[in-house]
Amino acid sequence: MSFQSYPTQKRVIEFLQTAIRQDRVAHGYLFYGPKGTYKREMALEFAKAINCEQSQLDPCDECLTCKQIQSGNHPDVLVIEPDGNVIKMEQIKQLQHRFRYQSAEGMTRVVILDSADQMRMETANTLLKFLEEPISPMLAILITEQEKSIVQTVRSRCQMVRFVEPSWLEQAKMWQAHGIDPPMNYVLAQCSQEFEQFEMDSEELERIFRHVIDWSQLLVSKQSIAIIAIQEPWFQELIQKKQVTLILDFLMIWLRYVSRLAIGMADENMADFIQQGSTQAKRTTQSVCAKMMEQVMITRKLVARPELSNQSLIEQFVIRLQKDAPSDWTKLGYN
Structure with missing residues (x-):
């Protein structure tokens, strides 16, 4: 370097x-x-x-x-x-x-x-x-x-x-220089992940991202099996490795993408996922995506607390979405 x-x-x-x-x-x-x-x-x-x-x-x-x-x-x-x-x-x-x-x-x-x-x-x-x-x-x-x-x-x-925050495209170039190929370099550019803490390759990342896309479809439609999906091997592996933040980051990126598609705003850098995105965009609204993203943000901050169980936090996150519970920022100590 x-x-x-x-x-x-x-x-x-x-x-x-x-x-x-x-x-x-x-x-x-x-x-x-x-x-x-x-x-x-x-x-x-x-x-x-x-x-x-x-x-x-x-x-x-x-x-x-x-x-x-x-x-x-x-x-x-x-x-x-x-x-x-x-x-x-x-x-x-x-x-x-x-x-x-x-x-x-x-x-x-x-x-x-x-x-x-x-x-x-x-x-x-x-x-x-x-x-x-x-x-x-x-x-x-x-x-x-x-x-x-x-x-x-x-x-x-x-x-x-x-230090100024670079654009997504600038960060995508940095990730590509570190061995992450499109489109996952662009997805990672929107995450909170850092080079020195990262060991996955493009193929593994895309596999996880597509799992998150499938999970998102269950969450949006409020299917009961959304909570069962947490027990799947890919999900449990990331929980054990304390990489739940990656799942939540990916979910936030996907919901933001779907929300934009719902109003006709495509992103050419996400073209590999246009079919799944368009299908989900037809089944939801910007309002629903916004509420889900707020719940993701709260859970993302709670996951950073070492005294809290990641497994329990994710389960509670799904339950709140299924019950359409209001976002509770007091969990973070905010008034």
Whole structure:
């Protein structure tokens, strides 16, 4: 990989490369923006670029340093993410212990804090003090989707770098570059899935998507066997792998597609599914699709809570649809 592997973030790339070219790399950066905008990937590319043995604006990916950073094995580049729900003080102490000696000559140490908003005030202040008194040249990259949740004392010492959400077509090209062929690259572009967490190929993805299409037809028609479908092997396999979010993402995409077809708005990128979509569009309305999508959104958020059973949440989701129950956002703690 290299900066050029992320063409949807051209402005970010230009900004970071200008800092390298002018030898004006700051001590701290705050990468912020929506989920799925490659903030973590770009942080690693930046770490490679400033330490690449070829001294290029774009990492070479061939030298030992680039390879070690990419594989997560470089001793002077550390990624910290929440342990449970927060970044703990102990993790910062481990960082201090790991970086207590001088780094190799010419090496800029990099610490990447993913989900940096999940850091309490005391932990943030300890991190700040450590970063302001480095033994060797050091760079901190904080990553967040909620930049205003970062402690002000930390935020004020970072250069803000905003990541914009790319279009579906731009994301589809990225997925294709990662080995996912049409039309599933376009479907995935509309999902919340990320490259580093994904191991399925195009054929497997399309198989699952078509299963979801069949399930959707049962849900729309409120057939009682819709809840039995949850016990099918493909569904149970994804539940066991904790990939229920993929099912819900696929269902949301499909319902949105059907809703648009119902008013005569086709999508050429989904042409492989036009027959099933048109059939379902004739049997439903935009209003019905909208209500179902709202239930999907609520369930999608509930599934993210580790204390809740995915199996039970999906069963409750089907029951609510069959009973035409109103959407209950209070389940998420909203008023």
